Amino acid sequence: MQVNNPKFYISAVSKKQYPTNGMPEIVLAGKSNVGKSSFINTLINRKSLARTSSEPGKTRQINFYDIDSKFYFVDLPGYGYSKMSKKEQENVGKFIEEYLFTRKNISVIILILDIRHKPTQNDIIMYEYIKSTNLPFVILLNKADKIAITKVDSALKERKNDLGLLNENITILPFSSERKIYNDAIWKEIEKYI
């Protein structure tokens, strides 16, 4: 998909600030630093519309990006940031939960995991959570550039196995903000939902 006019819409700290115009929402979930914001920038081909950080855990808001007035990319706060106080992590968790369970506009959730590592305990909790919403979801295995192209398929199988999905019909795709050969497949997936 060709994006012409992506715009930052709002950084919401409460439900009241969510957009009200009813556009579909494509949601990015994943631990801090896994590459949610980079994913948005890569797909819309902008360097820094979505704020990325080498310092994890900066995002505590839910950020909405208006993509050509067709849909929103929704950048959720990252979880599992150890430097955040327990109380703060709890609050962020509740905010994410409230959004995922009450928001009617969600079209699909994209859960981003690191292709190189077994999912963390928090990743598993998020995954179970997403399943329990009964919303459509896709799993994206990011930072594929960190492994050889020839190893991507076997890493994909390993991660599928970690999640107990080897025999399940669930969309699980590699991705990389550096190696931009994976964009088309995920765009195709997103287009099904908008």
Ligand SMILES: Nc1nc2c(ncn2[C@@H]2O[C@H](COP(=O)(O)OP(=O)(O)O)[C@@H](O)[C@H]2O)c(=O)[nH]1
């Ligand atoms: N090598 C590599 N680094 C990435 C990739 N995606 C994100 N990063 C880096 O990981 C860090 C965190 O990315 P960011 O998008 O801010 O993660 P977020 O916290 O999930 O939004 C930044 O330093 C990015 O440059 C990727 O596909 N490959």
Ligand SMILES: [Mg+2]
């Ligand atoms: Mg981010």
